[in-house]
Every structure is written in C-alpha cells, then in structure tokens.
Amino acid sequence: MSDVKEPRVVHVDDWRKAWSEGRNKWHLDHVHPHLEKHVDVAVNGKANAKVLFPFCGKTYDMKWLADKGHEVVGIEGSEVAAKQFGEDHHLQYNVLPIEGTSIKLYKYVEANVRIYVGDVWEFNRSIECNFDTVWDRGGFTIINIDDRKKYIPLIASLMAPHARYMLVIDSYDRNVIHGPPHSVEKEGVDEIFGETFDIKYVDKKDSLKPLQKSWGLTFFDETLYQLTLKL
Numbered sequence: 001m002s003d004v005k006e007p008r009v010v011h012v013d014d015w016r017k018a019w020s021e022g023r024n025k026w027h028l029d030h031v032h033p034h035l036e037k038h039v040d041v042a043v044n045g046k047a048n049a050k051v052l053f054p055f056c057g058k059t060y061d062m063k064w065l066a067d068k069g070h071e072v073v074g075i076e077g078s079e080v081a082a083k084q085f086g087e088d089h090h091l092q093y094n095v096l097p098i099e100g101t102s103i104k105l106y107k108y109v110e111a112n113v114r115i116y117v118g119d120v121w122e123f124n125r126s127i128e129c130n131f132d133t134v135w136d137r138g139g140f141t142i143i144n145i146d147d148r149k150k151y152i153p154l155i156a157s158l159m160a161p162h163a164r165y166m167l168v169i170d171s172y173d174r175n176v177i178h179g180p181p182h183s184v185e186k187e188g189v190d191e192i193f194g195e196t197f198d199i200k201y202v203d204k205k206d207s208l209k210p211l212q213k214s215w216g217l218t219f220f221d222e223t224l225y226q227l228t229l230k231l
C-alpha cells in the first residue's frame with residue numbers, strides 16, 4: 001500500500017541553525033563524481049566559464065572548478081558555511097556589503113571564488129547574471145515545493161542565452177521518508193522544467209551512503225540533467 005510522506009517545509013533559518021550546530025552531512029569532502037566525470041559538458045568546453053552554485057554550502061566543487069581556471073560564484077544562506085569554506089581551503093577573504101540588500105559578499109583572496117551570503121530569494125540579476133553554467137546539487141532538490149515556481153524564473157534570468165544548467169535530481173522511495181531532499185522522477189523533471197528548458201539526460205548513479213541508509217532507504221539515485229533555455 002502507498003503511504004507517501006508529506007514533504008516538510010523548511011526555511012533558511014532552519015538551515016542556518018543546522019550549520020551552526022554542525023549538522024551538514026550532505027557535505028562531501030571530495031568533488032562530486034558527476035562533476036568530476038562531466039566537467040567538460042558542464043562548462044561546454046570553455047576554459048574560463050562563469051559558474052553559479054546556487055545553495056552552495058561549502059562544497060568542495062567550487063574550489064576544484066576555480067583551480068581549473070573557472071570563475072566561481074556561490075549563493076548561500078549561512079555565513080558559517082562561507083567562513084568554513086575559507087578555513088577548509090586556507091583562503092583569506094574580504095566581506096563586502098551589497099548595497100540595498102542584506103546580502104554580504106565573501107570574496108576569497110587566493111582563489112577565484114566569491115559567495116553571496118544571504119537568502120537566495122533576495123538575489124536577482126541586477127546583482128550578477130550572465131552565467132555560462134549553473135551547477136545545482138542540493139539546491140532545487142531542497143527548496144520547498146511551493147518555491148519551485150519562483151526558482152525556475154530566477155535561475156533562467158541568471159543564465160547567459162546558451163548557458164548550461166546542470167541539475168542533479170534525487171530519487172528515492174517516497175513511502176520511506178519525506179523531503180528535503182525531495183524525490184523527483186523523470187516525468188517530474190519534464191513537467192517542472194519542460195516549459196522553460198530543453199532537457200537532456202546526462203548520467204545517473206546510486207549514491208546510497210550511510211546517511212541515506214540511516215533514513216531507511218535502500219536506494220538513492222542522483223541523476224544529472226543538462227538544461228538549456230528554450231530559445
């Protein structure tokens with residue numbers, strides 16, 4: 001019998017609390033395997049792509065891409081995450097206010113990485129836009145279901161016309177747990193993104209780790225899609 005669990009509604013302050021209490025088990029201490037394998041697809045062969053990481057946390061992927069010569073920009077709600085990113089990679093940083101907003105910009109000195117620290121819903125294309133690539137692992141999948149209708153136009157507005165939106169989608173048995181992260185199947189991706197983007201399947205891997213096993217799951221798929229703006 002189906003007993004699909006209702007998703008939980010989570011706010012940016014809940015995430016900030018999680019960071020301040022050291023609860024960040026989604027964080028990987030290595031580059032994400034999908035990015036490592038498909039980096040050339042992600043940056044479309046460019047030597048110095050401008051890459052956006054919405055909901056970036058302190059992902060290792062940012063430093064890894066910057067070391068390859070790319071310009072990396074994150075958006076993250078927690079200042080703890082931005083500070084830890086600096087500490088993890090021994091990077092000094094300057095903190096600058098973004099006028100007219102409550103967002104602060106963390107600019108790391110020895111790496112081509114900057115993180116806008118603030119609520120993603122306050123971010124808009126007048127702050128920065130024209131990204132060649134968006135790398136979204138743990139962004140779309142964690143937002144509240146009701147926020148999807150504003151997330152898609154936001155991301156679309158930040159992309160350059162031929163940019164690639166690389167989206168990692170999680171799929172698991174929704175009878176076992178509720179999100180976040182929220183589970184989405186292939187049909188869901190078409191339904192949610194199909195109006196705005198052309199969608200191409202790239203790769204899929206079972207990423208079941210002790211964390212997901214502890215939730216009672218027996219599979220946890222991460223599927224990578226390449227989305228481009230419908231012209």
Ligand SMILES: C[S@@+](CC[C@H](N)C(=O)[O-])C[C@H]1O[C@@H](n2cnc3c(N)ncnc32)[C@H](O)[C@@H]1O
Binds near residue numbers: 019028076120
């Ligand atoms: C599941 S984590 C993924 C982090 C990162 N992408 C990774 O792969 O490690 C989601 C991140 O989104 C951040 N976040 C959640 N809500 C946010 C919001 N409204 N604005 C900005 N950041 C937010 C959280 O603080 C957290 O670091």
